[in-house]
Amino acid sequence: MPPLADYVCPPCRTVTEELVNRPIPQYVPCEKCGQHAYKKPAVVARTDHSWGDSHGYYDRGLKAYVNNRQERDRLMEAKGLVGEEDVGKHFAVDALEKSDAYNAKLDKNADDMFDAFSKCRSIKDQERAWEKLVPAEEVFNGTYKSPID
Numbered sequence: 001m002p003p004l005a006d007y008v009c010p011p012c013r014t015v016t017e018e019l020v021n022r023p024i025p026q027y028v029p030c031e032k033c034g035q036h037a038y039k040k041p042a043v044v045a046r047t048d049h050s051w052g053d054s055h056g057y058y059d060r061g062l063k064a065y066v067n068n069r070q071e072r073d074r075l076m077e078a079k080g081l082v083g084e085e086d087v088g089k090h091f092a093v094d095a096l097e098k099s100d101a102y103n104a105k106l107d108k109n110a111d112d113m114f115d116a117f118s119k120c121r122s123i124k125d126q127e128r129a130w131e132k133l134v135p136a137e138e139v140f141n142g143t144y145k146s147p148i149d
């Protein structure tokens with residue numbers, strides 16, 4: 001039976017569950033927006049465990065005691081997981097963090113605007129608030145920088 005794998009779409013955060021065949025694809029089209037959804041990185045691969053010693057360890061990601069790398073790989077495959085090292089270091093995580101940072105910026109910008117405009121008592125106030133947020137002169141001379149860029 002082919003393993004089930006979760007893929008996360010960085011822009012829209014939709015998780016697409018796919019039955020996949022080996023080799024497990026690094027990405028599939030997002031079921032919602034059609035962009036690349038990336039294999040959810042396995043938590044296990046983020047533990048920097050040294051395989052040089054002979055002792056096994058309890059892997060919280062796998063919820064199992066692992067004695068060596070082969071055993072870990074076998075367990076991961078059985079659970080349909082892919083190590084982060086196999087999809088490029090921190091690739092999916094970076095993509096998610098980047099989109100989180102951008103979303104945070106958008107939220108902050110929306111909050112700032114809401115704050116500014118909610119304090120306005122008149123059209124004149126609103127014009128002043130707008131001028132403060134988006135100075136007309138900067139827009140005209142090309143020095144305006146959008147806070148969300």
Ligand SMILES: [Zn+2]
Nearest residue numbers: 009012030033
């Ligand atoms: Zn999507």
